[in-house]
Every structure is written in C-alpha cells, then in structure tokens.
Amino acid sequence: MGRPPCCDKEGVKKGPWTPEEDIILVSYIQEHGPGNWRAVPTNTGLLRCSKSCRLRWTNYLRPGIKRGNFTDHEEKMIIHLQALLGNRWAAIASYLPQRTDNDIKNYWNTYLKKKLNKQAQLQTDLDGHDQPRDHGFSSSHHSMSRGQWERRLQTDIRMAKQALSEALSPDKYSKSPDDIHHDNDDDQDLMMIKPSSSTGPCPKPEARTSSSSSTSIYASSTENIARLLKSWMRNNSSKRSGKSSSSTLTQSTSLSNVGNDSASSEGTPSTTTANNKNNSKNNNNNNGIDLSEAFESLFGFESFESSNNSEFSQSNMSPEASLFQDESKPDLGGQLPFSLLEKWLFDESISTQGKEQLSDMILDENANFF
DNA sequence: AATGGATACAACCGCAACGAA
DNA sequence: TTTCGTTGCGGTTGTATCCAT
Structure with missing residues (x-):
C-alpha cells in the first residue's frame, strides 16, 4: 500500500521537548482538548510529528501524572x-x-x-x-x-x-x-x-469537552510543566556553571520569548540565569519563582509551589482533570x-x-x- | 578530579487495531 | 468489503545522571 509515514522525516524535530514546546502544546490542548493529533503540529507550528505530540501529552503533560517513587x-x-x-x-x-x-x-x-x-x-x-x-x-x-x-x-x-x-x-x-x-x-x-x-478508542474529545473548558482543567498539567521547568532551570544552571551547550541556550532564548509574549516580561528566566553564572543556587530559586509567575499568568492558576511536592497527588486534581485523565487513559x-x-x-x-x-x-x- | 559502568527515563519506531468513507 | 487515516501499544534506543573506582 505504501502508506506514508505519520510525519515527514524531514523538518520534524526530534529529541527532548523544550519547555517552550510544552507550553505551546498545553496551550493548544487547553483550547481544543486532546485528540486530533494530526492537526496539532499544523495548528501549533510545532515541528513535531503528531505521534510525538500525543506521546508527550500522555506520558508527561497530561494532568494527574505521578512520577517517580513507586510505592x-x-x-x-x-x-x-x-x-x-x-x-x-x-x-x-x-x-x-x-x-x-x-x-x-x-x-x-x-x-x-x-x-x-x-x-x-x-x-x-x-x-x-x-x-x-x-x-x-x-x-x-x-x-x-x-x-x-x-x-x-x-x-x-x-x-x-x-x-x-x-x-x-x-x-x-x-x-x-x-x-x-x-x-x-x-x-x-x-x-x-x-x-x-x-x-x-476513547470517544473523541470534542464530543466530551467543550471548547470553553475551564483553565483549571489544565492546572495540574501546567504544574507538570512548571515542575519540569524548575528542574530544567536547575539543570541548566548547573550545566552552565560547568559547560554550556547550544541547545540549552536555544531553550533559554525560546523560553524567554514565551515569557515576553504571554507573561510578565520582568527578568526572564534565561537572562537571569545567563547573567549570573556564579550564583546558580540562588538563581534556581529565582528562576523557579519567575517561571511560576509566568505560568500563573499564562494559565491562570495559583500555588505554583504545590508543584514542588515530590509527587503530584491525584487528589489535587479537579474533577475536570480527572476527566482528562480518563480520557487519556481509556x-x-x-x-x-x-x-x-x-x-x-x-x-x-x-x-x-x-x-x-x-x-x-x-x-x-x-x-x-x- | 577523571573515568567508565550502571541506572533511570524520555522519546522514537514500527506494527496493529480501529473507524470512517 | 476494501482502503486509508488515525491512534494506541510495546519494544527499543539515546542520553543524562549517578556512583564506584
């Protein structure tokens, strides 16, 4: 039959997701709900194949995911x-x-x-x-x-x-x-x-979620990203204290762009980090807070600090988030x-x-x- | 401090199942 | 019934981090 691959091999980005990409993806899902993954890269401009987007969502960004520390x-x-x-x-x-x-x-x-x-x-x-x-x-x-x-x-x-x-x-x-x-x-x-x-397959998301879904639905997912970002910044700082990689620079740049676009532009995380290589520990905290502010601004949820919890408890989920979880895990x-x-x-x-x-x-x- | 092996985890790949046309 | 597009799943790989030497 010669079915075409799900995504073009060329022009499709591979490897680890950057926080910026995560934000874009979550923002999109926030608006449209999960599903119709084929349309996600097109509509978001993400240079990822639909599969990768789906995987990223279901394995990492989806609300209610608990990571590490199996009981x-x-x-x-x-x-x-x-x-x-x-x-x-x-x-x-x-x-x-x-x-x-x-x-x-x-x-x-x-x-x-x-x-x-x-x-x-x-x-x-x-x-x-x-x-x-x-x-x-x-x-x-x-x-x-x-x-x-x-x-x-x-x-x-x-x-x-x-x-x-x-x-x-x-x-x-x-x-x-x-x-x-x-x-x-x-x-x-x-x-x-x-x-x-x-x-x-689970019912089409459109059928179950209205496009006017509350942002709280995505709070836990944002927390996931926030948590990711936090650790990313931590890693970034420690890396910078040692060696700097081009990819991290790219990430910082793009992240700061996001901050400028959709959140307060005060002291973007990347510049803060980049300018204070000798003070990485303090910067971690600062960055975390800045990021949290950016996220709160972006997604309208509070208590970023809750994302510091080592394990995100499902009990924190809103019913809507539970709905999503069910959606993603039929x-x-x-x-x-x-x-x-x-x-x-x-x-x-x-x-x-x-x-x-x-x-x-x-x-x-x-x-x-x- | 450097190095190499072990470990953990995120992501990719290919295939199968399913549904719509 | 067949074809094709989409999604889900499991195996595998790549890479970052940890740890012992």
Whole structure:
C-alpha cells in the first residue's frame, strides 16, 4: 500500500521537548482538548510529528501524572499484574491511574525485573535446586515435571477466570478499604469501575469537552510543566556553571520569548540565569519563582509551589482533570474493577496456597489466556 | 578530579487495531 | 468489503545522571 509515514522525516524535530514546546502544546490542548493529533503540529507550528505530540501529552503533560517513587503498593500491583497480564503495560497502567504505561514499563525493565530476578536467584540458591518461587522469571516449569506444570497452569487459569468473572459482575463491586487512590474524588472511582469502552478508542474529545473548558482543567498539567521547568532551570544552571551547550541556550532564548509574549516580561528566566553564572543556587530559586509567575499568568492558576511536592497527588486534581485523565487513559475492555482486582491481589484472607499459585504464575505462558 | 559502568527515563519506531468513507 | 487515516501499544534506543573506582 505504501502508506506514508505519520510525519515527514524531514523538518520534524526530534529529541527532548523544550519547555517552550510544552507550553505551546498545553496551550493548544487547553483550547481544543486532546485528540486530533494530526492537526496539532499544523495548528501549533510545532515541528513535531503528531505521534510525538500525543506521546508527550500522555506520558508527561497530561494532568494527574505521578512520577517517580513507586510505592510498595504500586510495586506489588505491578508485579502481580505483570504476572497476570504479561507485558501489557497499558492494561497494567489502567489499574494505576496516576502512572503511565511508559513509566511502568521503564520501572519494570530497569528495576523490578532485576529485583525479582535477584530474588528468584536468591531463592534458588537457598532452596538448592528447588524451583524459584518468584514470578515466573526463570524457567521454573522446566524444573518440574510437565504434568505438574500443566496442573499448576490449569489452577492458575481457573483462578484467573474465577477472579475475572467475579470482578466483572457489577453488583459485586465494593470499594476496597485501602484503595490506593484514596482520594476524595468519587468521580475518579466511578471512572475506574465504569464499563469501559474497552479496547476501542476513547470517544473523541470534542464530543466530551467543550471548547470553553475551564483553565483549571489544565492546572495540574501546567504544574507538570512548571515542575519540569524548575528542574530544567536547575539543570541548566548547573550545566552552565560547568559547560554550556547550544541547545540549552536555544531553550533559554525560546523560553524567554514565551515569557515576553504571554507573561510578565520582568527578568526572564534565561537572562537571569545567563547573567549570573556564579550564583546558580540562588538563581534556581529565582528562576523557579519567575517561571511560576509566568505560568500563573499564562494559565491562570495559583500555588505554583504545590508543584514542588515530590509527587503530584491525584487528589489535587479537579474533577475536570480527572476527566482528562480518563480520557487519556481509556479503560480496557472487560477489565477488572480496580479495587476488586486489588482486593483479589492483596486480600490477606486469600489462602496461602492461592497466593503462591498466583505469584507462581508463569508470565508468558499465561499472558494470553484472557 | 577523571573515568567508565550502571541506572533511570524520555522519546522514537514500527506494527496493529480501529473507524470512517 | 476494501482502503486509508488515525491512534494506541510495546519494544527499543539515546542520553543524562549517578556512583564506584
């Protein structure tokens, strides 16, 4: 067929996004809502392909994203869900609403996989030649007889099916007491348990968001950018104290342009930084404040300092922001309601045997059974 | 202080699924 | 039914940062 690529290879910028680009993108989405990504580069003048814009939004700028510092609970969830679903990161991410699939994938690949491998190795060492008890990272089934392995597999499948059917019956849904997104926002919970539109694409944003959407919708997203900017300025300063790169200079310049265009023009961050190389620490603070002012001016939200929180809690999200989050992370078809699954995964009342069997699930072999 | 390996994370690429015409 | 455009997803890569030597 010779379908053309989604974007021209020439004239399309690659690599890290600059704060200016982020601002442009967020501004555009603020006006038009996410979606119709094809039109985004054209309408914004961004030299990025539509895919890149979408990715940037969903993985970084989207409201309600929590970054770094996975909690134990999240970690356990990921481990179990990975055992259950395999490398279906989007599906896993749908149970961790504050995390992106990319984030989870990275966390798994860079940390969890190794950690579990180590544990498995340790267990193997301790047990002599016994099979590792961990989550299927080793060829545990090789060390048991085929009959044993098949029986266990059958049990695993039965368990999973049972859990699925239980979970899918709506009247059984009940909120788990230790719901990890214990935020106040009932809408959020509702979103998670609503029958999903499944694997189908989420409804067109235009249909759900009016163009007159409040700016508060984007507050958390702006906070994301603000946070990014802050760390960027910090990095920039420290870099400048050492070496200066042309790309950072470009970023500064463009950033200051943004400041001039859409925010107060007093002491643009870039010039401040550039002029005070010897005082980078102080400048960081100043820059952060300047930027925050610029953002407040640009997006009309306050309390930039809240973006200093190491983790942006979803509880800070407005319902509208939650809506966006839902938009960007459509539920998967026939997926278990979160708390039910969670309950199933972590309920202490679950039998030890059942737990063992669950955690012994073999990833690849079981991943396709659903 | 310099260096090289390890780690973390953002972004890209290619493919598949889906919907509209 | 077929074709084509768009979006979503998972694997992979590139690069910045950290840390031990």
